[in-house]
Amino acid sequence: MSEMWINMGPQHPMTHGLWNLRVKIDGEIVLDVDPEMGYLHRGIEKISEDRHYNEIITLMDRTCYVAGIAWEHLFILAAEQALHVEPPERALWIRMLSEEFQRVASHLMWYAAFVQDIGLMSPFLYGMRDRDLVLDLFQSYTGGRLTYEYMRVGGVRNDLPPGFAEQARKVCDWLLDRFVEYDRLCSGSDIFHRRCDDLGVVKAQDCIRLGITGPMLRSAGVPRDLRKDRPYAAYDRVDFDVATAETADVTGRYVVRMEELRQSVRIIRQALDWLDKNPGPVMADNVPRWMGAPYAPVGREGYLLKREYPKGVGFSAIEEPHGEALAYVVNEGGEHPYRVKLKSPVFVNLSAARHYLVGYRVADIPPIMGSVDICVGEVDR
């Protein structure tokens, strides 16, 4: 049979976002692939050069629309270094709590989308239902369900509301019960294993050569997690295990993410206990008040205030739900950063698509790409 190129995307049930996978096939066999990105390129890095630090937080939420608060966290860590600001301890714990809730929400979203890719409809609804409980918690203390604008240079915007901890603990209990159910539905099912085992294999040394990070790398047996290896926020003060698997295939990535959900709940519980016992400020003292305010700085007559900051650079790295995210912020003394560079883990994981798709069949592409967990917002930025 003759070879040909086909387009999977930009509108295709497999893509989960706007991108195009060009696939060269011979019958059912994939011979070559070429991801085409850029449909969602909004120039967030360029716009950041023209915005105040507070305004960039809004952009960071849009960078990845299923893990907004993780990107806020990443940017804030770099911006604090660049602006020479030290946040109070309680803010660090609230940030860690937020990031873990975001990881749960993001992994549940992944679970819902992934199982739908392989043809299971009910787990999709269960995943979305349980994610909503986490979003309700977000709404109770940030006001937003998807885009939060919650973190600030020097801390977080506001403290947790009264009664938050009880509600959060209830959600944690509920989620742990549901994770058992998910396992019974998927990893306990023979059909699931026949569909997913030995698909999209990337061995550990290939992962490192290709720059792959996150659950994909951990599913190959490499226990690399920046929360453990290079702790930020308060991750060095909580107990948790790094989830790994040995199979390096689609099932392995499923196993890793499911275990990460349990570990996130474990971190959340410890954070809630600590926050109960340690009240205190959530914004640093040496930050101008308007920097913690919910809106952009506006002076008496409606003019924007012009600020000058000391020069500085910031470099931060966090374990985002999808993998290793890096930010580099250069501040040349103006009121806007001179350059903001964001590195997305999905960008790299996707650039290796040729490695884990070639040789499999066309029908294998949706489960494999589903297991990579693609968020086009952070690839294109």
Next chain:
Amino acid sequence: MEGEELSRRLVGKFPAVVVEPFRETAGRVRFPPEILLDLFREMRDGLGFDHLGQVGAIDWVEEREVFYTLWSDREKQYVFLSTRVPASAPHLESLTPVFSSANWHEREAWELVGIEFDHHPDLRPLLTPTGYEFHPLLRSFQLHEPEGLEVKVRDV
């Protein structure tokens, strides 16, 4: 690995590099563009920094800076490397022979900041549309104000 050790092990082989402390990493290595491939081979094989994190570029108007982040699983540390090329001839050797994962990063740095990576296997636009002839992250590419909205800025 501490900054001094990194400096000692690198400067012996590459006298032209400068190592300085940088933000909870093993250090920031400034190097001349000619030694790029040799330096990264040494970083990967000799020092164990085998995981490429990112490649990015900054426009400093007269010069353009290209920076790299490497991670070592053995040391549990990042190292930050950077070099500068003149804006009049922004040519730099591609890192793809040493780190194949530099491919997309360099495509992005080329289209956004206009760094010409020599011997890159596939230097096509990645994020911008085909035929787009600007490098949007250059300082000369100005974002214009929305029409009819004047923002006044005042010194305080």
